[in-house]
Amino acid sequence: MGSLKARIRKAERDAQADTVVLLCPECGEEMRVAENTDVEYIAWCWTQETGAKSYRETPPDVFVIANHPHAVEGLIDKATGEPWLARLESAGGRDVD
Numbered sequence: 798m799g800s801l802k803a804r805i806r807k808a809e810r811d812a813q814a815d816t817v818v819l820l821c822p823e824c825g826e827e828m829r830v831a832e833n834t835d836v837e838y839i840a841w842c843w844t845q846e847t848g849a850k851s852y853r854e855t856p857p858d859v860f861v862i863a864n865h866p867h868a869v870e871g872l873i874d875k876a877t878g879e880p881w882l883a884r885l886e887s888a889g890g891r892d893v894d
């Protein structure tokens with residue numbers, strides 16, 4: 798069994814591997830959110846628009862995005878430089894314009 802420090806560092810690396818850093822080009826704010834927050838955000842938007850009930854609690858990272866004062870569509874995935882919601886736009890193997 799390794800030292801406590803080494804286990805903490807490994808846990809921190811594992812946690813960072815499951816996160817995405819988003820950059821707002823308007824204000825420069827960086828937000829670290831869970832990797833699947835894009836899907837969770839779209840689901841939350843759908844419940845807001847339709848009034849449908851969600852079957853589970855909304856993750857806190859969704860509110861980090863929803864409460865940001867600038868357009869969500871403008872957020873950039875810092876690691877790739879791509880728009881944050883780009884992978885959902887091409888879901889299913891086809892581009893959506």
